[in-house]
Amino acid sequence: MDVFLRNLPSRLTDKILSTQLATAVEALGIEDWDCQKFGNKTFGILSFLHPQDGERFLQKHGQRPLIAQTPLVILGNIVQCQRSNKPPNPFVIKSLTKSADKRRQLVHERKPVEAPDGKVIFDIVRLSCGYFEYAGQELSYTMDILWNPDEGWAKFARRMLIMEFTITNFKRRVEIPYRIIESIVYKAGQFTITLWESPRFFDLGLVSLAALDEAYTPCKDRQTQLSGGSPLNHHEVLGQALIYRLDVSPSHFETIMRRLSARGTLPLCQGRILLLPSSPYKLANGLQEFKRTIQDSTKTVPFGLLYQMEALVKNGFLLPWTVQALLRKLTQLCKAKRIGPTSKQPPISPAAVKKLFAQIPFASSEVDASNFEVDELWRQIEENEEQIRNGLLQGMKPGIIRENRIPVHRVNITPTKMTLHGPDPEAKNRILRRFADHSDYFIRVQFCEEDGADVQFSTNVSNSHIYQRFKKVFRDGINIGGRGYGFLGFSHSSLRSHSAWFMATFSHEGGLASYFTVISKLGSFENIYSPARCAARIGQAFSETPVAISLVEHGVKNVKVIPDIKSDDGNRVFSDGVGTISQSLALAIQSDTQRHEDTATCFQIRWAGAKGMLAVDPRLEGNAMCVRESMVKFASSDVANLEICDMANKPIPMVLNRQMIKILEDMGIPNCWFFRQQNFALDNLRSVTETVENTAKFMKRQNIGHGMGFPRFLRRLWSFGIDYRRDRFLSSVVEAAVLRELRLLKHKARIPIRHGVTLFGIMDEFGYLEEGQVYVAFDDDGFIHDRSNNLHNRRMIITRSPALHPGDIQLATNIVPPLSHPLRVLRNCLVFPQKGKRDLPSCLSGGDLDGDTYGIIWDHDAVRQVRRTFLPADYPRVEPVSIGRTVQREDMTDFYIQFMETNQLGLIAVRHMILADQQPEGTADPDCLLLASMHSTAVDYSKTGKPVDMNEFKKIKTNRYRPDFLAPAPPTKIVNRNEISFDNPDDEQVQGNEDQDDNTGPIHKYYESEKINGLLFRAIDERQIWSHNVKITNPTVLGDLWDETQKSLRRECQRILRDNSWGPLEQEAWNVRSFYEDAVWNMSLEFSDNASLRITELEVFTGAIFNATGVQTRRQRDRSIQLKDEFDSLVQQTEAVIRKKSARPPGEQLDEAQMMAHCKTALRSSMACLNVACFKEEGRRSGWRRVDEVFQSFKVIAACCVIKELDVWNKLEEGLMASELKRKMIVA
Template identity: 40%
Template sequence: MEVFMRNLPLHLADGALQRQLQPFMDRLSITDYMAEKQRNRTTGHITFLREVDGKKFLQHHGEETPPRAPVFQSQHRHPTSRARLTLMGKQVYCKLSDRPPHELTLKTIKHEATQQTHEAPADTNKTIEATELNCGYYTFKDGRLTFTAEWAAAERCLVKFAQRSLLITLTRRKVQLRIPFQSIVELVWWQDGNAAVTLSWAPTILASQTPDDKLTAEFSMFSIGNRIRANQQQRVEAIDKDHARISPSCLVYHFKGIPNAITRHENSDFQSEMFRMTQKQLFIVTRYHFGYQLACAVRFSDAASSLRNQLGQYNTNGTLPFGLLFLLQALVANSYLHPTTVSALARKLAQRFTEAKRDGNDEAPISVDAFKKLFDWIDYKTPYGDPAMFEVDGIMEYLEQAERLVRQGSALRLKLFGETRERARIFKVLVTPTRLTFHGPELEPMNRVLRKFPDNESFFIRAQFCDENGQDLFFNAKISLDAIYDRFKSVLSNGIQVAGRLYKLLGFSHSSLRAHSAWLSAPFVHQSNLQIPDLIVMNLGDFNKIQSPARRAARIGQAFSETPYAVDLDESKVKVSRIPDVERNGRVFSDGVGTISPGAADAVYNVVPQSKGYPTCFQIRWAGAKGMLSMDPRLEGNKICIRPSMVKFESNDRQLEICDMASKPMPMVLNRQLIKILEDMGAPEEWFLDLQSREVQRLRGITATVYNTASFLKSQRIGESIHLDKFLRQTEAMGIDYRRDAFLRGAVEHKARIPVRKGMTLFGIMDETGFLKEGEVYITYDKKDRHCEPPGPGKVILTRSPALHPGDVQVACNTIPPDGHPLVQHRNCLVFSKWGARDIASMLSGGDLDGDVFHAIWDPDVVTVVTTFGPADYARVPPLELDRPVVSADMAAFFVDFMRTDHLGVIATRHMILADQREDGTLDQDCITLAELHSSAVDFSKTGRAVELSQLPRSTKWRPDFFAPGPLITIYDKSAIAMDEHIAPRDNEDDEDNDEGPRHRYYASDKILGQLYRAVDEQNIWAHDIRMATKTGGPSFWDQLLMALKERVSTIGPVEWEHRSDEAHSIRHAYEDAIHGVMIDCAEYPHQPLRELEVFVGFIMNKTGVQTHRQRDRSIKLKDEFERITTWITKEMRNPTSVSGYTSPLDALELCLACLYVGCEKEHREVRPGHRSSPQDLESFKIVAAAALLRELKLLERGTSGQQYAYGGGYVGVSGGIRRK
């Protein structure tokens, strides 16, 4: 039932209206209702779930209409009603609405009613009044922690610990600081009202002034113009100009509670809040009487400027290597040390380097690798911290110790951390709304530009543009980001200064543009020629004819695509020829694909790892061409054939660069968009539910047997490089239960999306032979890794992600070529026909063959029943062009415009919501419109034409329940993943940090996505099925394993391992340094490293349960890096150098056993509260060592045949003929 209300307070919103009505509803015992009202309107509605409640409400509060007076007495046409409800002093008139209640509203009330029992109890918080706000840093004065104020605002401010953030509001300036609890390292307070918070990243600063207000001039430095809408807050770089000078590096904020509000006899609001936050344990809260002082004679900003000049001078004179200068600047920029301390440290280092040169020692006294360890060692300044950690002598002592450790394992470290022909060490800069932070060097895959300038990698840096916490800046209609995007544009246009070098914009690949990352370079000399960004770009190819910033950026970006492998075509004697495209009806059937002969493919096989096998399709960059090369066995000699559709610009480059290759098939998983389209095509609900049910049963059985566990790990490619699945099977054979080890249990508790068993994801290429007829395809892939058989002849569903238009999913006919046909030699690809009126690839979300991957499903339960719809056919949109040549500033503007208008997620989400709510689903006209807008947004990187959010069809605030935030994943320790019950926040408008995103109300969707969502109690599965009860007590897993392996080793021969203990320690330290480096490099924010478990499984966890696109990309890098590291480490363990000078088959066994014993030792590292990013106790090394030992044992046991090995007696350099694999 719906009730209509009029004469409501104008500025009341629905959340506040709901709270105003609550006392009246409580008195009437009404619980299930929803109040709705838009701001700036005086009318609203109340929807009651039950009609009886609505009638009860009207009986008590409905407007009363007096009896109609006689006609001769009436002065009004209608009698005057009497209100019986008063809200905020206003008489509110309520009556039965003349329209029925909205169906979605009723669904939402019903859904929320079922959730009420899970709602968190209200947590009362109080606002603290403070007399001043200061920004500065801590120092130790006579051993006492003392706050130094570098910026002060002696004015009234309000301090509130809200739901997710600490909010500090300067009331006169109307400026608010939002400090997420996640960023607070420690809150220190004393009962006199003084409190200070140490932050790991800078706060969000919001200004509420409108352009017409008096204080607008205060923000003129941020270029805020008339783009700000009424009632929008403006996100700014700093509170004012003085704050901007020090806020990037000063991350301690101090406030002073009003003294007269504090008494001895009872807790003030200030003290109550301090005790409340202590009990909540959201961050460290310490009661400590810290000191306070005003800024020193040398201001922080002046000291920082002086340091930059000093480092620039050292760079010019060659006093210190640039790597150290970069890291010295990082110590200040990243808020580790005061500039005066870093200046003194730089002088001390300069002295050491000068002495080393004078003594003829070419080796650097302190290496970059040793200096990087400093960033893990230096703690935040805390009340009971060690002052020596922040003094030059203590720092130098640590650096010398770190250098000794680095040199002990220098040979191994060179293999793990050194540059190779596939990777380069690159420094990285994070550009946030308030600061620049410096990181690295990190190993980055090679690209064309880096390959052109070997030994000059330090002149290139990657700049990542992001929010303070490392995530993307998210659109929020209530907050203008114009000032922040102006800042980003300024950084790109003016460059980044690092230790005397000025890095300016060079370019960005399409993937790095999506990730909001760009390459910058500083001037350098290569082969006697000065290299600056414009000259580097000019030598890449001819871009002069391109007058579109978007297209020019895309073409230059080809040179920045990650290409780990490259073949010199001249050295390999590979010829390049041009062949025509296959065109018909204005369609290019061969769009983006060329051919390669078997002979030329051999040249590629020589440079890619053996683990890639012998793929027949390669994604490449060559000169100005990009796309795929498919092997054509009919081609003779060494030849590649390039088509016009592949060539984007002219270039003289002669290297064939490999981006990717079809080395193995990719499993197909269902996503929400595809599920909805398939439902609209007539796919039966039972098919989806059965797929999910089978996957749930598989999950439930993961830990039932070790066979199931091993199969799961193999299917998810977890621990693939160390043969983790075989390791678990062998431990079971020895009677040892892996579930007794928490870390190994954690590796199993790794979630995956629902796969389609009779489905696959493959690169697309064209049938060069013409065998396939119109509407036919050929699906082929390797069957290893327990993949099901490829499909036989018959119908297959084809699509490509993202699919939003109902015609983005089509049905084709899979056709098998006869034995001996050239197509039979292909592997791991989807071959499209060259015949027909329109190429199938273009029907699938506008796909082409330049490296796109396609999804195929051949399950007869769905293929035979679906009805297809006509494919989308969007007109080609010409790119925006200038009437002059494109310059670097245009590229910078385009890069920032892409960030500003990157609304793909918003469009896709709205499409899913409307498709769920509308009768026709994805066929609804608004959904069709959104699909076209999504296509236009995808093409923005090529056309420069943005999609404005005002173009989107409107939606309500209701969302289907499958959009509700999922169970939170909380990692309680390094190995155990716990799934907390999600508790929805109260709809509380007084909590000002609630407007970080729109508030949504959820209803139970009756479409298939809602059914799938509600069909699985995920928490119950993980808690009761996968986490099986494990016996505790008795020897640990590792104690049992050591005893069992010791016994097995004794049957091989008299193996001693203690003499290899130092070597094993070096290998462990190198491994753990590499793993910790990946934990930092792949994290969104370096101050919050990934967990070791995430590196081990190659999957970055997201607390909402859904990975962001950046987390997905980084998870791929994570898995590759873990494979690279463990492959190298295993190789070192199993191919040791001989200690005696003679080789023995037992050398490898000795070292593997030594590594296992060393790995089981507890490294007692001091774990300090609030410590930045120490690796603490990493646990995976012993797993790698044990797996290597078991492989070595198996090899030797196979070769002994009852014989024992003995030491000595062999020839130098001969290993006994055992082949390790």
């Protein structure tokens, strides 16, 4: 039932209206209600789940002829209440029903709810920030900036500490999320808070405006500093001043503190920290002095060392004057050794300084002051260097880089600071490949939030100051290690991930390499008048191309540019983005990449000013390639190398997503088909931990530890009678992999399709296929339940993501050509026809053939039940925004900032999902079609420079109710660094004590969707599956798994070695362990979103960065791919050292006796490493003081090495026995 409310204050918000109504409604004992106000209108709606509740409300506050009941007064206005003449919104009723059910569930489970008066709020007296130092051995706090509020409060809310206060009539707000708090030391009326990163600062406007209107709700203006302090230079120091002292009113302090302590959510410690009344050091002055010292040292100290020294300060590890003293020592050492700035072998390596990051503890009362003394820090650096050099003697090189990667430094620019990272292995691109010897003059700059995430758009927060800060960085550049880095360019993918390349000028080939000389050698861009298009063309040189081959060396003297194949009217291009390549040149590419086992016939390439796909054409003779006119984007003389972005060397699994599922539902595919696919995937996940064999197969499919032999290791343990599920770390590795897939299945509807595949799209060069036909070719793979040659004349569903328009999914007939036809040469691709009125790829979400992948489903149960297909979208071609002149560097940086600020692709996609679920016509609803068109415009925005008209977006009628499948996932966390735990649900709609000041975004209300996405979502009870099928309970009564593993492997080894002869190798083994664990720690820091807060060893081992709120962000997915690649490289190197692979000259042929002798040596080394790995004490290596953690994975790698060597020995023995038997037979 709805009650219509008149005469509401016009500036009233939904939040304030709800607060004002709560007293009147809850006084009647009514629990299930909601309200909504419409913009600045003076009316609103009060909705009740139960009509009788609405009647009771009207009996007290409603209007009768001439006689008013108890009036409802809101902020001085007498509000008129009457029954609405319209039926209630069905989604409001669904949402209220869902909330009521949830509340009853909580009551049934007897989960405690904090009392409404249990809030923790203090009156602020003053606030300051500064740093810790030691007065003798006593920890002391030095104030650097002080704020004296006129009035204000500090609230410990659900997820963050919030402070709001007034200074000189301006209201300020500070938000400190609990996740960034390292510790809180408190005494009566005072908190001293140590942070991992900077808080968030907001300006809430003039206090006088709020005083004029009680309903006034200011827009939060995000700031890059907290203004109003003394002195006024907070922006200069806030990246290093991460100690905040909050003085509050002592009134009721102990009572309120008991409430806070009872929550158990914060690292609280009662104590006293001395305040130094004055200090000779001020952070701003110290930073300036340090900057001058860096500049002076550039003549002596190599850049890599200066970079790591500056990172110690920028990332908040040490105070600037401490690092300044270290740098002076380093400079003196370099002078004494006569080392120059270009030296490749300085007396102290950058890795030795970087290792210090882990060895510096947080200053606290429990930490000895000597840890921060210059001499002690220098001693630690020298010890690190000695360990690194010992490792080098054994073939262990820190930060090993694969041939197709290059070390690159990374810089994060956040709203308040700059942090330095790396160098990390980066896939090569044209620029990095050309200047490989000067790679440290190029840096990747990431523009992001303090925690590494994207800066989020919000309707009630202005980020204009943040973008102005980012724009200043583009305009002025950044200074690191005495070098000035300025903007160079960005690729299409880096634009979407908000990163860009910067470079510093350097000497090259007798001249200076600068922005202008580098860009001019790429090609000619003078005739491009669109900043977006110019940036996209230059960005081709920044596309990741791990492989490049010299065309001259392969005898390719001329590359033909051939015309495109078009429709009869010339309006459609069937060959858009695809050319051809000869078989012999394709084989040469695979030979150069050492992929002899692959049969790739399609390559995504960059060459000169061209981009797109090349597909094998058997008619081409010799080493030849042809590019189409549509592939050539700009003129370039840089034609020497063919760069490979990707190869179609294997099929890609086909998985559904929510947009695709909704369109398939609208096409008539029944619910039972979707449930069948989801249940099959769920059954597979449920069975993973049932048996060791299932676990091993799953880990192999997920490619976790496959290179080190992890699945084989689990099987071998089982053969010894040892169950991996007894070990917490091994169990967590499996749990993390299963949970990741489970959450993708539930929260993204990523449902794998057995009768389907995803492939690169190319064109039929021979004119064999007719309109409406395709040819699907793929290699056999375990995840596909069919063979491509058996699919002749099958109807297929063809699509491309993202699919929002109902016509983005089409049907086609698969035609398998005769065995002798040249099309049969092609593998792992989808071949489209060159005939018809319109090319099929353009019908599928505006696709083309320059590297797009397409999803194919041939499941007969799905295809035969399609009842309806939709005409594809046909949007007019958008001309890029022109400025009428040659594009300058500043034009492209302005576009970059504009894109960051106005790109609303995600917002449009979510709104489309909501409306498609709510409207009867689904994706065919007119508003959904309009949103699909807007989404297409937003996708092309990066190339056209034309943003979506958000005024049109705002005209689309919507409500604040969302389908339940868009609700956030229950939060999870990693506890004790290697164990996954689900948090208790934190549903604001049912807790009853909603903390309005803790909102980080709009409050969404959810209803149970009755469409297929909602049904699939609710069919997965992830908590139940986690607790019953995934979560492994480790028994403690069976003893230590690793003790038994050592004993079992020792017995096997003694059969071969006859003694425990690996003891003398243990010192060397300690060095290997130290090398490996240093590298793991380094990855845990470099791949974290935070400059000093690490990811866990579990995340490093599985190659997947953990996201507590559900599924990974785009950036976390990209970084996870890099993390996995780097960890696999580390494992490969560590295994080579343990198994003594480097001791054998490459290519040397050994006889059987030599092979057996080498196997014994490798077996001794592997057992020594396993023994060392299982030691509990850490005394043999440098401790990591910032974290108290013992890494677990080295023992896994060592055990895998032992098992591999045992298997090698067994094969050698079998070979000897077979040879002996053969010899005897010949003699006989």
